[in-house]
Amino acid sequence: MNKSAAAEHSAGVGAEAFKAALKSTADAVNAELDRLIPAVSEPEGYVVEAMRYAALDGGKRLRPFLVCAAADLFDVPRTQSLRVAAAVEMVHCYSLIHDDLPAMDDDDLRRGRPTVHRQFDEATAILAGDALLTESFAVLADPATHPDGNIRIALVQELARASGAAGMVGGQMIDLRAAELNLDDAGLRQLQDLKTGCIIACACRSGAVVAGATNEQIDALGAYGIALGLAFQIADDILDVEGSAAETGKATGKDEAAGKETFVSRMGLENAKSYARSLADDAVGHLKAFGDKAALLREAAMFTVNRRN
């Protein structure tokens, strides 16, 4: 019979070991991003400065962690998985820059610092986002990421699919039009799958792709990622209601103030919490084939629904 996720959890590596692994991946990916986006003194250096400001900002680096943890299932050299992780994080960072723009969510604060268009200016923020997106593909295409061109192009395909109009950008489009679209539960789930889930699933899948894993393995990690991504988003909605700005590093209570539909507003706080927990269980279920090696990924699912920021 299926063990419950909580039972798997107790047999796992423990939250502290997971936090340590998350922190050490974050440090390693920060160093990788620092190397991959070197400051330049050329006249165009201003946009690179904005890219570095956005990319080296001390986020949790959940997506890079997922790339590396998935790749670790197959013993991929960290030199390779960190480049893939950095590419996925560049796409995440570009999306945050553009989402924060005045024409979009109009946010002044991100992870406790001024957003890119507030720190630089709007034009530079748009260009820095464009350049980070472009650079993510340049990083994947570089032979340093993997000697086999077929692996590298498969990575490009994963990232492009997850982040385009049928993925992350499509999700942001739906989000901007959510009020007029009058979304039902399935519509809200689709919004979140596209906006957050696709790129989180892409992170998990990419760790397997760079390993040359089977389609079955790639798909299992993708399914883990989709469930994890939705759990993550619901946890975010819960934090928006329960958290404080000091804990989360961004303004809270914004969803309600904006009249934005969330899982919490639709199903109530307790139901949303239990839905998030069931998604985390669902995510863990997809890891069965990987045995004990997947302990950190199991912990990640638990962390996602228990996090305070």
Add this chain to the structure above:
Amino acid sequence: MNKSAAAEHSAGVGAEAFKAALKSTADAVNAELDRLIPAVSEPEGYVVEAMRYAALDGGKRLRPFLVCAAADLFDVPRTQSLRVAAAVEMVHCYSLIHDDLPAMDDDDLRRGRPTVHRQFDEATAILAGDALLTESFAVLADPATHPDGNIRIALVQELARASGAAGMVGGQMIDLRAAELNLDDAGLRQLQDLKTGCIIACACRSGAVVAGATNEQIDALGAYGIALGLAFQIADDILDVEGSAAETGKATGKDEAAGKETFVSRMGLENAKSYARSLADDAVGHLKAFGDKAALLREAAMFTVNRRN
């Protein structure tokens, strides 16, 4: 001894044949873009509508022509070269959408129609640009572009390099800061090489890359493209002074009104014209190794400096 470009021209295919080839490539790439960006009825379809509005707008399609004409030197199947051409044009179209935004050049008119942010809205314009950029890499990564993954990843690498912070985006950054940077002649040339030249050179190089051409052949076509790109930009500056809005489909006299430094403002109209012609000759010089097969590319160089729109 070197034949002059004018002499090569008289021995070439003639301006009419070139215009017919440009038109037929434009028709073919329009059909390809129409297929590659199908309208969707999903909630995220609004951004796809904006992508289609921007991509299917009746431009000259010079970059796609260059991809196809370069690929034709090596008898690449048109099914392959048109996909590469469409990908390069998607990047060009995304750059126009973002350059036109209020925070950038703030243009209301593009090729005689409202710009994307005027026709839709600013947020949708930003997202449509993001999605076109992303989709360009998805198109290149798809096995339909070429069966060999090493060729496809080389195409991704070309396009990412040409369009990022060390290419097109960097050029736009310099352009936005041109007044405060106080550019000298070399600085102005670098601005134009990055902003316009890199992606035009990329179009020419990519036609050779998809053919599996030698590095020498790829570099020759790249050098042709850089010279052509600069000639093209100077011709644009000349048109801004000499052309009318009816001919060019966009507002003219804008550079002077904006106090913008151009080759015309720096060297005077006649010197700029003769510089453009010498660049076209330079471009033609790089085609020597390709013999008669390069007649259309020679014509393209002539067309660039003689165009009226």
